[in-house]
Amino acid sequence: MIDQDLVRHLSESSVSVELETEEMTLNIGPQHPSTHGVLRLVARVEGERAFDVQPVIGYMHRGYEKLSEVRTYPQVTTLVNRIDWVSGYANEIPFIVAAERILGLEVPERAQYIRLILTEMARISSHLIFMASYPLELGAATPLFFALRERERVLDLLEGVTGGRFHPNFNRIGGVKPAYGSGSSTRKVIQDLPEGFLAETREAMDKVLEAAEEIEALVAGNEIILARTKGVGVLPAEVAASYGVSGPNLRASGVRFDLRKVEDYLPYDRFDFEIPIGENGDCWDRWHVRLLEIRQSVRIVQQAIDGIPSGPLQAKVPKVIKVPQGETYVRAENPKGEMGYYLISNGNQGPYRLKIRSASFSNISILPWILEGVLIPDIIAIMGSLDFVLGDVDR
Amino acid sequence: MTSSPSDTGTTTDPLQQFADGVAASVGGEAVIEFGTVKVRVPASEWVSALTKARDELGLVFFSWLSAVDWASEVEVGDPYPEAVEDRYELLATVADLSEGRRVVFSTDIHKSAPSIASLVEVYAGANWHEREAHEMFGIEFDGHPNLAHLYLPDSFLGHPLRKSFPLLSREVKPWPGTVDVEAMPGGEDEEAPEGPSEENPEA
Numbered sequence: 001m002i003d004q005d006l007v008r009h010l011s012e013s014s015v016s017v018e019l020e021t022e023e024m025t026l027n028i029g030p031q032h033p034s035t036h037g038v039l040r041l042v043a044r045v046e047g048e049r050a051f052d053v054q055p056v057i058g059y060m061h062r063g064y065e066k067l068s069e070v071r072t073y074p075q076v077t078t079l080v081n082r083i084d085w086v087s088g089y090a091n092e093i094p095f096i097v098a099a100e101r102i103l104g105l106e107v108p109e110r111a112q113y114i115r116l117i118l119t120e121m122a123r124i125s126s127h128l129i130f131m132a133s134y135p136l137e138l139g140a141a142t143p144l145f146f147a148l149r150e151r152e153r154v155l156d157l158l159e160g161v162t163g164g165r166f167h168p169n170f171n172r173i174g175g176v177k178p179a180y181g182s183g184s185s186t187r188k189v190i191q192d193l194p195e196g197f198l199a200e201t202r203e204a205m206d207k208v209l210e211a212a213e214e215i216e217a218l219v220a221g222n223e224i225i226l227a228r229t230k231g232v233g234v235l236p237a238e239v240a241a242s243y244g245v246s247g248p249n250l251r252a253s254g255v256r257f258d259l260r261k262v263e264d265y266l267p268y269d270r271f272d273f274e275i276p277i278g279e280n281g282d283c284w285d286r287w288h289v290r291l292l293e294i295r296q297s298v299r300i301v302q303q304a305i306d307g308i309p310s311g312p313l314q315a316k317v318p319k320v321i322k323v324p325q326g327e328t329y330v331r332a333e334n335p336k337g338e339m340g341y342y343l344i345s346n347g348n349q350g351p352y353r354l355k356i357r358s359a360s361f362s363n364i365s366i367l368p369w370i371l372e373g374v375l376i377p378d379i380i381a382i383m384g385s386l387d388f389v390l391g392d393v394d395r
Numbered sequence: 396m397t398s399s400p401s402d403t404g405t406t407t408d409p410l411q412q413f414a415d416g417v418a419a420s421v422g423g424e425a426v427i428e429f430g431t432v433k434v435r436v437p438a439s440e441w442v443s444a445l446t447k448a449r450d451e452l453g454l455v456f457f458s459w460l461s462a463v464d465w466a467s468e469v470e471v472g473d474p475y476p477e478a479v480e481d482r483y484e485l486l487a488t489v490a491d492l493s494e495g496r497r498v499v500f501s502t503d504i505h506k507s508a509p510s511i512a513s514l515v516e517v518y519a520g521a522n523w524h525e526r527e528a529h530e531m532f533g534i535e536f537d538g539h540p541n542l543a544h545l546y547l548p549d550s551f552l553g554h555p556l557r558k559s560f561p562l563l564s565r566e567v568k569p570w571p572g573t574v575d576v577e578a579m580p581g582g583e584d585e586e587a588p589e590g591p592s593e594e595n596p597e598a
Contacts, residue, residue, distance in 0.1 A: 058546035065531075066555055070562055101429040241492060244457040244520035255492050262495025328429035329488060329499055331458070342486065342499070344463060355486070357459040365523045394546060 053371040060394035068354040081167040084392035087126040087335045090119050092171040097265045098330040098343040111175035113308040116266045120297040125154045126335035127290045130387045137384040150211040153204045175314035205298045229283035233382035244362030247337025252289045253281030259333035271303045283385035360392035433499040442512045457518035458488040462532045466558035481506045510535035531556035
């Protein structure tokens with residue numbers, strides 16, 4: 001094991017004693033691969049350390065809050081798919097649930113189970129992307145192949161149900177995709193999950209567990225990765241909370257809090273799963289918590305497959321949906337953290353105002369704090385460990 | 396509600412009790428809508444209410460801050476039936492990290508001088524959210540360290556989330572209006588789906 005204190009001491013002493021360094025401004029991005037989109041950082045650099053790091057965002061800003069004011073509820077679903085595109089399915093849920101709450105709709109059980117299964121599959125695919133990209137950013141290319149292989153399997157299943165790998169647009173107010181046959185325009189065909197979906201998903205979940213073992217063996221035993229991540233980018237829980245850092249990043253700091261346990265947007269209370277947490281809140285914990293979460297998501301999917309009830313997929317709703325006057329906030333535990341929508345309806349076909357609370361936005365607002373005084377290579381290690389997507393930052 | 400005495404003002408609903416407790420301790424009014432607790436406070440008490448929420452009520456998690464433009468000149472659909480006023484409503488949501496309690500704090504800012512004290516000293520995360528509200532609504536946050544544009548280019552003029560800000564693509568090609576729903580496959584007589592069809596069993 002490399003002695004971190006010694007490394008720090010050596011780097012500091014060599015900088016301050018042997019070399020005279022000049023301050024300079026370093027521009028990182030906007031097209032650096034570790035920025036997961038287009039994020040620019042401007043840092044003041046003294047020797048090997050960065051200070052006053054200022055993220056520059058907005059390159060992906062698409063104005064969804066404004067656009068949703070001129071669109072109908074079903075049209076807004078297609079927009080929210082594109083916020084966090086790595087787990088597009090999960091973005092739809094809190095928005096649809098917010099509209100359903102104001103409408104007072106009871107969603108059929110089977111539809112809720114399908115939503116839950118697909119949400120957890122979206123979480124698995126999002127975390128597998130992280131399992132692929134994070135070691136890659138640290139210089140280890142091999143885990144990528146294991147992670148992406150299984151992610152493809154999960155995405156194929158998602159695509160089989162929804163028709164989309166990234167932008168499923170599968171939820172409707174009152175349930176999931178309406179029960180119309182895709183081919184014929186005269187026959188009413190009740191569409192359900194594709195034949196064999198549940199069995200294939202069960203199989204895929206076993207493969208995901210195997211891949212998680214393989215990835216853990218590859219990464220957790222790698223001394224270089226351990227040295228790059230342990231004790232790097234430590235985020236105390238209080239700081240995380242005051243910045244609104246949520247999800248796995250918060251749990252890595254030792255907070256056992258998961259919205260799936262406290263909110264009732266989907267019937268998670270019927271399933272048995274744990275909330276993994278980290279000890280130190282460093283990059284390593286953030287990686288490890290996500291690995292453990294993959295296993296918990298697999299557990300949830302397996303239980304949901306066992307218990308999925310039969311029945312309709314859609315509550316009875318009018319053809320033109322007008323949501324009555326009212327406002328509510330619905331938040332959900334998305335792969336990246338707390339995703340919520342504050343929906344204000346004035347009785348029309350579209351929202352009067354839709355505030356989108358996305359996880360990555362708050363998660364990277366921590367960057368100026370967490371990158372203060374770190375070594376330049378650690379910037380990449382820390383940014384990667386926060387697992388953000390710029391579409392989720394800029395909205 | 397069978398056991399609770401209805402007219403004494405006491406309630407056994409834990410969410411209502413929680414909401415009343417928050418309102419009492421920060422000096423505001425609580426409303427519960429669809430499971431969301433909203434506490435309205437005067438603008439002058441904005442920072443002190445949020446400080447109490449953090450320190451005394453354990454609402455340490457800063458979720459988000461944004462605003463609503465309650466304008467009468469709404470282009471899409473009908474105007475809001477009430478509350479057509481000359482105000483922005485500022486909303487800030489904070490939560491705890493144990494029970495899952497969350498409160499939306501709300502205050503009114505008059506449009507003639509949209510300005511309020513900044514929350515950055517209370518919740519560090521308010522920094523970016525206030526920058527966003529500043530560029531999108533033109534609200535000034537006194538005491539904010541850096542009210543620069545967050546998303547928009549520096550040279551951008553206007554505040555896009557105000558209702559008075561036109562969405563140019565809609566000016567060029569107007570929204571279809573009240574009827575914007577294409578007929579579903581099957582024609583006009585088709586109703587919303589509700590389980591297997593009985594009138595077409597041969598389907």
